[in-house]
Amino acid sequence: MRIGAIDDADEGPSGRGFSAIGLPVRIAVGSLIVALIAIAARMPSAPAPVPMLNRTGEVPAIVGTAPLRLTEPGIDPVRVEPGRIDPKTGLREDVLGRGSFSALEAPVLRLAVTRGIGAERAPGLFVLVARRAAMAARGELPLSLSRMVPRGVVATRFGPAEIAEATLSGPLTRTCTGFVLAQAGLRIDGFLCAPLGGAAEPKALACTLDALDFDDQSDPTASALFRQAKGRSACEPAGTATADPTGRTGSIERRRPSTKN
Incomplete structure (x- = not known):
């Protein structure tokens, strides 16, 4: 049991x-x-954690003002902005400007000098002018590029420059001349607006670039390029105008005299 x-x-x-x-x-x-x-x-799944992007170095470094100047006479002062260095390419960009876009009776210039290895490799003229217009100068509003018509090439002291008629809009709308020229280690791009809303003539652009000066002991390469270009002036003295081989002055095409009786 x-x-x-x-x-x-x-x-x-x-x-x-x-x-x-x-x-x-x-x-x-x-x-x-x-x-x-x-x-x-x-239950909704929790979103995957988004990795924090390391933005260190993505924002251009702001450096001192370059000894960039314009010896062309004019009422409006020349403004040179602090330089910007692209952390990805190492290229330095210095912007020079003169005049107010909203002052229709006065010319307007805004250009950028980009220097360094590979500066000559650049996007198209439309992109460059749109970028230059969108980056407003101090005291100015950003501009937008709404239209561009290619106008060929014009000779300058730095070599041939591609030009185009550009319609820029902001406080008002103006027709300007967009341009870009490049050689190894140097690029100059921007836009020039003539008074009263007209596009700047090719000769006016050549004279403006002829007055551009740069001499920096810390950048002997770029300084040498400017010195070499001084002997290749493409700006004709007043009273010695010659026929425009392209048949255009600014955005206005010249009419050829009729040979018919």
Whole structure:
């Protein structure tokens, strides 16, 4: 009897009695787990963590003002902005400006001198002029480029410059001459607006670039390029105008005299 009782007791935890009691519990636990899984599936998943971008070096470094000047006479003062160095390319950009875009009666100049290895590799003229217009000068509003018409090439002291008639809009709308010229290690781009809303003539652009001067002991390469270009002036003295081989003056095409009787 005692042995039998011991055997029955040993059978308890794994016997039929425990199984009969534990089965409902296991069913309940399993149902709870299924319910929790269903609820979790319906809940919106948490967004994946967005890695923080390391923006160190992505913003151009602002440096001192370059010894860039314009020797061309004019009423409005010449403004040279602090230089900017692109951290990706190492190219330095210095911006020079004169005149207010909203002063329709006066000319407006805004140009950038980019120097360094690879400066001659640049996007198209449309992109350059749009970028120059959007980067407002101090005290000015950003401009937008709405239209551009290619006008060919004009000779300058730095070599041939691609030019185009550009329609810029801001406080008012003006027709200007966009330009870009480049040689190894140097690029000059921007726009020049003539008074009263007309596009600047190619000769006026050549004379403006002829008056551009730069001499920096810390950048002997760029300084040498400017010195070499001094002997290649493309600006004609007053009273010695010659025929425009392209048949255009600014944005106005010259009419050829009729040879018919």
